[in-house]
Amino acid sequence: MKKRCGKVSRTSYEGWSYRENRVTFVVLLLLIIVPVYLNGTTYTVINTNDTGAGSLRWAITQANNNSGPDIIDFNIPGAGPHTIFPLSPLPILWDSAGVFIDGLSEPGASTGANPPSTATLMIVVDGINAGAAHGFWIFNNFTAHNNIIQGLVINNFQQDGIRIQATPYGTFLNTVFCNFIGIGQSGMIPHGNGTNQGQLWAGVNIVCVPETLGLAFDNMVDGNLISDNYAEGVGIASCPPGDVYQNTVFNNYIGTDITGTTDFGNVHDGVYIGEGAHDNIVDGNLISGNDFEGVCIVGYAEIGIYTNSNIVFNNIIGLDIALAPLGNTMDGVSIGQYGNSYQGGFAEHNVIDSNTIAYNGNNGVTVWEQQFYNNFNADHNQIIRNAIYDNTLLGIDLGDNGVTANDGGDPDTGPNDGCNFPIITSANYSGGQTTISGTIDIDTDPTQAIVEIFRARIDPSGYGEGAVYLGFATPDGGGNWSTIVTGLSPGDTVTATTTDLNFNTSEFCNNVVVIDVGIEEDTGGKPVRYDLNQNVPNPFSNTTDIRYQISACPALQGEDGDNSKASLKIYNVIGRLIRQWDDATIKLSDHIIWDGTDNLGREVQPGVYFYRLEIDDFNVTKKMIVTR
Numbered sequence: 001m002k003k004r005c006g007k008v009s010r011t012s013y014e015g016w017s018y019r020e021n022r023v024t025f026v027v028l029l030l031l032i033i034v035p036v037y038l039n040g041t042t043y044t045v046i047n048t049n050d051t052g053a054g055s056l057r058w059a060i061t062q063a064n065n066n067s068g069p070d071i072i073d074f075n076i077p078g079a080g081p082h083t084i085f086p087l088s089p090l091p092i093l094w095d096s097a098g099v100f101i102d103g104l105s106e107p108g109a110s111t112g113a114n115p116p117s118t119a120t121l122m123i124v125v126d127g128i129n130a131g132a133a134h135g136f137w138i139f140n141n142f143t144a145h146n147n148i149i150q151g152l153v154i155n156n157f158q159q160d161g162i163r164i165q166a167t168p169y170g171t172f173l174n175t176v177f178c179n180f181i182g183i184g185q186s187g188m189i190p191h192g193n194g195t196n197q198g199q200l201w202a203g204v205n206i207v208c209v210p211e212t213l214g215l216a217f218d219n220m221v222d223g224n225l226i227s228d229n230y231a232e233g234v235g236i237a238s239c240p241p242g243d244v245y246q247n248t249v250f251n252n253y254i255g256t257d258i259t260g261t262t263d264f265g266n267v268h269d270g271v272y273i274g275e276g277a278h279d280n281i282v283d284g285n286l287i288s289g290n291d292f293e294g295v296c297i298v299g300y301a302e303i304g305i306y307t308n309s310n311i312v313f314n315n316i317i318g319l320d321i322a323l324a325p326l327g328n329t330m331d332g333v334s335i336g337q338y339g340n341s342y343q344g345g346f347a348e349h350n351v352i353d354s355n356t357i358a359y360n361g362n363n364g365v366t367v368w369e370q371q372f373y374n375n376f377n378a379d380h381n382q383i384i385r386n387a388i389y390d391n392t393l394l395g396i397d398l399g400d401n402g403v404t405a406n407d408g409g410d411p412d413t414g415p416n417d418g419c420n421f422p423i424i425t426s427a428n429y430s431g432g433q434t435t436i437s438g439t440i441d442i443d444t445d446p447t448q449a450i451v452e453i454f455r456a457r458i459d460p461s462g463y464g465e466g467a468v469y470l471g472f473a474t475p476d477g478g479g480n481w482s483t484i485v486t487g488l489s490p491g492d493t494v495t496a497t498t499t500d501l502n503f504n505t506s507e508f509c510n511n512v513v514v515i516d517v518g519i520e521e522d523t524g525g526k527p528v529r530y531d532l533n534q535n536v537p538n539p540f541s542n543t544t545d546i547r548y549q550i551s552a553c554p555a556l557q558g559e560d561g562d563n564s565k566a567s568l569k570i571y572n573v574i575g576r577l578i579r580q581w582d583d584a585t586i587k588l589s590d591h592i593i594w595d596g597t598d599n600l601g602r603e604v605q606p607g608v609y610f611y612r613l614e615i616d617d618f619n620v621t622k623k624m625i626v627t628r
Contacts, residue, residue: 040068040071041070042073043062043071044059045059048082048083060090060093063099064091065095071102072101073106074103074105074106074123080108081121081185084125085130089137092137092139099148100147101147101150102151103123103152106122109121109123111178115251116180116258117253121153121179122185123152126156131158132158133158134162135154135155135161138162143170144170145174146173148175149177149179150177152180153180154182155184155193156193156195157195158201159193159196159199159201161182161202161204161226163205164176164207165207166207166216166242167216170215171214171216172216172217180224181226182203182226182233182266183228183258187259192228192230193229194229200230201229203232203234206244210239211239212242214243218247220247220248221249222251223250225257226253226255227254227266230268231267231268233270233287234271236271236272236273236277237272238277238305240276244278245277245279249271250281253286256320260321261326265288265289265329267291267292268296269295270295271285272296273297274297274300275299275300279310282295282313283313285315288317288319288326290329292338293328293334296337297333297347298338299344299377300346301377304377306348308350309350309351314353315355315356317333317357318364323539325358325390327392331363331366335415336366337366345369345371345378346373353384354386356386357388363391363394367415379417384452387466389465395463397507398414406420409443410442416505420441420442420498421508421509422439422506423438423440424437429489434484434486435482439475439479439481440498442500446477447475450472450473451473451474451498454495454496455493463508463509464493464511466495470488487534489531490515493511494514531548532620535622539625541628543594543595544624545591545593550587550590566586567580567586568581568592570609570610571609577599579599604626605626606626606628608623609624610624
């Protein structure tokens with residue numbers, strides 16, 4: 001394995017606080033950083049020349065030599081796009097007051113409503129003639145902050161597309177927004193950076209160089225298309241004695257084209273976090289098609305440096321933007337293991353939360369420990385509330401060695417302390433709800449553990465992956481637990497994980513089939529059945545079939561004066577009523593075909609929706625996904 005550090009080449013999950021911290025950071029950028037430039041000096045790029053007045057090189061040099069904050073905007077005549085070919089490395093962005101390089105100022109450029117997928121960029125900076133160079137390099141000998149690079153196409157450089165390098169007093173509050181990095185101006189043709197593959201470069205690299213004291217923190221990579229780079233899409237590395245932390249990778253497409261459907265994977269990982277980098281957030285990205293891992297979190301075993309407290313939240317990993325297969329070649333998320341090299345380990349207290357992880361070439365999530373050094377260097381990693389399915393091997397694999405059998409009393413060690421998975425003893429369906437019961441056998445207080453329940457995607461191993469998160473249970477002192485969930489039908493299979501009080505998450509447990517035990521009421525011996533099935537297909541793009549059962553209900557059949565009322569309602573993710581069918585329609589059929597329109601006949605937006613069957617005091621709600 002090539003090293004980023006040396007001469008060879010921290011914070012646990014607290015509810016939703018990290019989401020709030022990211023929002024706070026965005027607000028700081030908007031309220032503090034951007035207004036700094038309003039009274040600054042503006043230098044306008046008016047040609048594609050490599051040197052001379054009006055060139056990009058000239059503008060960067062002027063900004064560096066001006067002591068205050070600066071803006072570099074663009075107004076190149078003629079129809080774009082316009083390509084600038086530097087003949088040598090561009091000047092380093094070293095002015096500590098910062099510069100705002102605004103490619104979106106060029107006429108015809110725009111972010112659109114949802115960058116990067118809607119962006120139109122008109123300024124291309126092509127490094128094919130620049131020699132050994134980064135595209136843009138933020139660094140000086142003291143501090144480097146308040147730089148913004150936006151709206152540029154940056155490709156064909158031998159080294160990093162954008163390099164944000166740690167400085168002794170801190171490289172911070174730099175923003176990389178709405179750029180195409182490693183992809184051509186159309187967003188459809190690969191032109192990766194890192195063409196000199198002698199080292200591990202990246203599309204965007206936030207890094208402290210080896211054996212150098214430096215800090216890099218609170219930088220943001222937001223809304224970019226980052227693909228076809230060698231080695232990583234985004235690299236975050238904290239080579240000691242440096243410290244790289246609290247950086248955010250948000251809302252990017254990493255490894256695809258601009259449509260989010262074509263594989264232009266970065267040659268190694270989509271996002272790499274290593275060598276002691278900590279408290280970084282990877283949130284809301286599409287990370288697919290990459291040639292190693294989707295996200296790799298790995299420590300530095302040779303000197304015992306832990307990569308810890310990083311959060312991977314709400315990403316799509318291994319699917320395209322419409323949730324069709326577009327897998328990363330190896331794992332969706334790898335903790336402690338880099339590529340196909342059994343080195344690394346030393347990764348702890350990381351959180352993998354609320355992601356969709358599917359169709360990857362190895363496991364959905366792998367946790368691997370370097371036991372040559374010790375047996376506790378990849379522990380306390382939480383894998384919670386994710387949708388994990390249809391990966392080639394397992395959903396979660398502790399040790400990358402297949403299903404790890406439980407051991408009595410859970411005394412073993414290994415990745416995540418070898419935490420035992422739960423045992424499901426029953427899954428009984430009745431009246432639209434399923435009661436799931438089971439036990440756990442772990443070496444910590446069971447009352448402080450959480451058992452998460454999932455609808456399983458069946459796997460030949462019998463330990464199928466948790467495709468749909470349904471809820472959780474808290475065991476009693478004897479390890480017994482039970483909970484009631486919705487979203488299941490008889491014949492479905494369920495699985496579960498344990499997360500103990502030390503934040504170790506287990507593998508998925510063996511699957512159990514949901515059994516229909518029915519409902520009986522006092523109706524003269526006549527059974528009463530209410531049921532709501534999962535819509536088919538799900539996800540869907542045109543129409544879906546929502547089936548329900550209300551047979552033998554006395555009130556609905558007119559035997560009690562028809563006093564009860566039934567309805568089927570669809571809500572969006574914020575709880576707003578979108579569509580409903582009332583009593584008369586519901587009673588006439590056993591299903592509804594929904595065409596994805598609201599009550600006014602308007603087509604709804606893609607996303608998550610909830611549908612709910614209501615009959616007097618009885619109700620049941622299920623989730624579905626609309627794609628376009």
